[in-house]
Amino acid sequence: MRTTLKVLFFFALILGIGYGFSWVADRPGDIWLEWQGQRYQTDLIVAVTALVAVIMAVMLLWWLLRTIWTSPHSMRRFFRARKRDRGYQALSTGLIAAGAGNAVLARRMSARARGLIRADQEPLIMVLDAQAALIEGRYDEARQLFQRMADDPETRELGLRGLFVEATRLGAHEAARQYAETAAEHAPYLPWAAKATLEYRCRAGHWDDAVRLLDQQRIANVLDRHEADRLKAVLLTAKAEDQLEAEPTGARDSALKALKLAKDLVPAAIVAAKAYQREDNLRKAANVLEQVWRQEPHPEVAQAYLRLRSGDSAVDRLKKADKLEALKPNNYYSLLAVAEAALDAGEFGRARAKAEAAARMASRERVYLLLADIEEAETGDQGRIRHWMGQALKAPRDESWVADGYVSERWLPMSPVTGRLDAFTWKMPVNQLEGPVEDGSPSDGEKALAALPPVAKVAVAEPEQMKDAEAFTSETPAPIVIEQPKHPETKPVTVAPPAPKPTTAPEATKTETIIEPFFGRPPDDPGVKDPARSDTEPKTRLKLF
Known part of the structure; x- marks a missing residue:
């Protein structure tokens, strides 16, 4: 853009000069000058041309004199720039060598860069020295260099990062936590510092501090709105779980805030329902569970909904299961909830029909075990019971809370393996000792029902x-x-x-x-x-x- 403007300005200048000479040529005249008794006369166009030539000659002479006068400084600047370029070339080569693990070349390039560039003016030289020391196993020297960088405002973030990594490597978790919190306090936009600080605060149960740090990250545009809302909902749910026994009202408020940020967060709905249950407000508890059931049907939601009132009979629980099925028809978990409730109520025909429909929809271990229970309660036929038990052994496992290969019976806010927040998802475990014979498709359920032996x-x-x-x-x-x-x-x-x-x-x-x-x-x-x-x-x- 600047080059285009310069070209346009040059053409405009040439056009203006040409127009000026043309204007003077169209208006002829004479001009004279008397000096020391002599009179000099010439045409106007000649006089203007001579004046322009004199001005250009003066400018050229001034440039020549200025160049000669500043030539020593220009020479020094030229050689200084050449030396700096050689130093940066050595520094670049050293950093590449350090990244490749070549400690010998990195150390040699560091010495060359120090001879060509002043170390106090280029902090990358200390970075190269620290990396070379880490490669060679001189960790004490590397920590000293990182500490010097942490004391300098220009390299504070890089020094804290190096100290944090070294403290983590040595197992000094308290020191690592302090370095991460210091970095997060000065620069909340650093992902590694915010992540490590969130992890430490979550492990310690300091949920309010974790939420505050998450809000700082959102203001600094480190996280987008959707991700920040989801993580905040997880933190509020974990806080509500801790408050449930001692402070049900606070647990209810935290869980409801979490549901506003993530409407399909099942653990938040369950905690809110339990808090309402402790306040004897069963109607609102049922409403919360019904809302999340419409969003995401889940067996834990169904269990909490059916067991919401302790004095309900088996028939009452069956009516509640029918309501859940009406809210989410043709759903695997809806059918399972009705089948289990019908079995408890003694309605074996209905329990069998719903369980078989669930088996046709998804072949899972739980539905076959349920069919075996129905068979034992209704007919007692050992052949049919063994058939369903055999199908359960071949079927894939039921969904569970899984995070980083770790299977948990209950939801947790962070992974115990990696410390990642919101890591648990409801899915089928993949770390089975032996893979299932069947793949869990609906056709497997049809085959299992077709192979069922008749009742004796x-x-x-x-x-x-x-x-x-x-x-x-x-x-x-x-x-x-x-x-x-x-x-x-x-x-x-x-x-x-x-x-x-x-x-x-x-x-x-x-x-x-x-x-x-x-x-x-x-x-x-x-x-x-x-x-x-x-x-x-x-x-x-x-x-x-």
Whole structure:
């Protein structure tokens, strides 16, 4: 831009000079000068041209005299600039060598730079010396150089950074905390200082100081508005958890402030509901949980909502679960909440239908365990129970609070591994010892439901099916026939229940039966052998008296 302006000014000057000469040429005239008895006469245009030539000659002469007069200083300045350029070149080479880990070259370039540049005028020389000392393992010398830089206002931030790193390396956490807080106090825009100070204050439980530092970062434009609001909501939630037992009112206010900043923050809603519960304000507690349920359905929210009033019966909890499902229909956690509540209320058909719908939506360990509980409570069929338990073993694990590979049963404001704030997210753990056989897709739930064995039917045997009808009296219970699914190797099993012992009659006749496999295959009991493997071995027999 400046070059363009200069060019335009040059052309404007030339144009003005040309226009001036043209104006003078269009108005001819004579001009004369009398000096010491002589008269000099010439044309006007010649006189103007001579005047311009004289002015240019004077300017050229002045420039020449000035150049000669200032030539010694110019020569000194030229050689000084050349020397400084060589020094900066050596300094640049030394910093590159220090970054590459070449301590020998870094030290040599540092000595050369000191000979070409004054160390008090260029603080980068101390930085190069400190880096070379760290590479060579001379940590005491490096700490002294960092301390000198911390005392200089121009290099204070760099010196504090070096001292903080060294204190962290040596495990001096208290000294590292002081260096970080000093740097954050003088320059809150430094990310490393703010992060380290936030971490130390969060570990110590100084939530108010952490919030104040976060506000300073936001004012300094280190964090954008969305990120700052999210982190502040996390800090307020952690503060509310600490206040919940001793100061429920303060916990409620902090949790509500957190919900205003992050409407989908589940832990904040749970803390606010618990605070309202301690104040016997169940209506507001339910409203808070319902609002966050609309934003983010979560099993902890459902559990807190169903258990909000301690005197509720199982039927009352089922009604609340129905309300949650109405707020968020066709949701995995909504279906699970209704299924668990229906199981507690004894409505097995409804519990089974909701649990199967949840299994079709997402194949998870929890839904299969729930189906096994329903099967045990409703039918008691061990074959179907084992089927659901086997599906639970193959299914992926349920979601949990996970941060940096660490799985926690409850939400925490920061990661215990890295100290990162707002690190925990609700997701499926990936650090399983053995990967799941299934991938957890809805098709896996369909396959599991399709492979479910039928319920074993119980019927009363006819009298003509008994081999010895005379052994049964009117007081003897009828034998039970268990109908198994059809299979080439499967036979119906007849089990005679124990007859009541009469006071004078002799002991009842012993009945001997053969245990056949479940669903056409041998059961998991190692004591029962597969007849397909060995036809010569005698079958295991069970005597019932």
